[in-house]
Amino acid sequence: MTVISTTTDPAALNLTVVAEFAASPERVWAVWENPRQLERWWGPPTYPATFTRHDFEVGGESRYYMTGPEGDTPHGWWRMYMIDEPRRLEFANGLAGDDGEPVPGVEPMAAHVTFEPIEGGTRMTTVSKFVDEAQMEKMLAMGMSEGMTQAVSQIDGLLTSEAA
Amino acid sequence: MDLVFRALADATRRDIFQRVIGEGLSVSTLADDYEMSFAAVQKHVGVLERAALVTKERHGREQIVRGNLSTLRRAAALLDAFEEIWIGRATKIAEILGEKGSAT
Numbered sequence: 001m002t003v004i005s006t007t008t009d010p011a012a013l014n015l016t017v018v019a020e021f022a023a024s025p026e027r028v029w030a031v032w033e034n035p036r037q038l039e040r041w042w043g044p045p046t047y048p049a050t051f052t053r054h055d056f057e058v059g060g061e062s063r064y065y066m067t068g069p070e071g072d073t074p075h076g077w078w079r080m081y082m083i084d085e086p087r088r089l090e091f092a093n094g095l096a097g098d099d100g101e102p103v104p105g106v107e108p109m110a111a112h113v114t115f116e117p118i119e120g121g122t123r124m125t126t127v128s129k130f131v132d133e134a135q136m137e138k139m140l141a142m143g144m145s146e147g148m149t150q151a152v153s154q155i156d157g158l159l160t161s162e163a164a
Numbered sequence: 165m166d167l168v169f170r171a172l173a174d175a176t177r178r179d180i181f182q183r184v185i186g187e188g189l190s191v192s193t194l195a196d197d198y199e200m201s202f203a204a205v206q207k208h209v210g211v212l213e214r215a216a217l218v219t220k221e222r223h224g225r226e227q228i229v230r231g232n233l234s235t236l237r238r239a240a241a242l243l244d245a246f247e248e249i250w251i252g253r254a255t256k257i258a259e260i261l262g263e264k265g266s267a268t
Contacts, residue, residue: 002258003251008243010236011172015243019254023261031257041256044249124254128246136242 004123013130020123025115028122029086032056032113039064047074052100058083063100066142074142075100079108089113095138106138107131168235171215176200177208181217185231188221194229 007016021028031037035054043049047066054062062078075096082090094108102108110129115122130136172178180194195205209229212218216235221228 002254006247006251008240008247010239010243012169013239013243015246015250017247017250017254019257021258021261027261028257031260037260040260041253044252124257126250128250130242130246133238133242136239136246140242140245 013132013136015128015130016125017128018123018125020118020121022121025086025117025122028115028124032089033085035062054078056080056083063096065096065100076142077102077108086115088115093139095142107135109135109139167215168217168239171211171217174208174211176205177212180205180208180229181212181231184218184229185233188228188230190223190226190228191220192226 002019002021004018004020005016006018008014009016031041033056035051038054039049039051042051042064043066047068049064049066051062051064053064054060056062058080060080062080063075064077065073065075067073075098077094077096077100079092079094080090081092082088090110090112092108092110095103095106097103109131112127112129114125116125130139172181176198183189183194191206191209192202194209195202198205209218209220212229213220216232218229219232221230
């Protein structure tokens, strides 16, 4: 099993996902560093990503867009805050406008990724930190599959009936 | 959301919040169970109220405090959606790593 554990903290708006891979930390690091490999997994299945820029250095920025089933192309960006190859990666991920540049007034989410060598491979831990619900909804609206929208409303419905 | 985080960072407020989820309780009922003044408990309730975690309703001379789960509920549902995205990403990474010629 690839994903070992997931932890959500609704009060702090944090999400932690731990996954293990049968490959060295250097090899797992490469799927982040190499934009051609990165774009094969970053976008959801129905919204494949294309990175037009990927300055993988501290202070460097990335630009990407995703192509949806209706031909819509939401844009996003990254800014790298910490790069400690092949151990730790910290970056901001935000929404961009049609011109590909960051949208002012919409705060980016923060992502902290660690890579630890384990027996036979690598443990990768991603921590996503959000600012508020409005930001989360905007990020989700970008390339969010129909199935995921349904999942959210189902969960909402479930919780509502539980509280009733 | 920072307000929610700060509101729940305090043990007394977490306790108050948990007690008023199921049933509404008056501020004076809540205050009876803590070794602090009525005013101090009222202050804690105020912090929870500003974070939209509880609502206050006046009943005669009493103020009834009730838990408002929708704030946390919404955040939990949104986090679950991001969790799905990351599980999908990790699964795809594993596929890429498993391809021939990708090993180093």
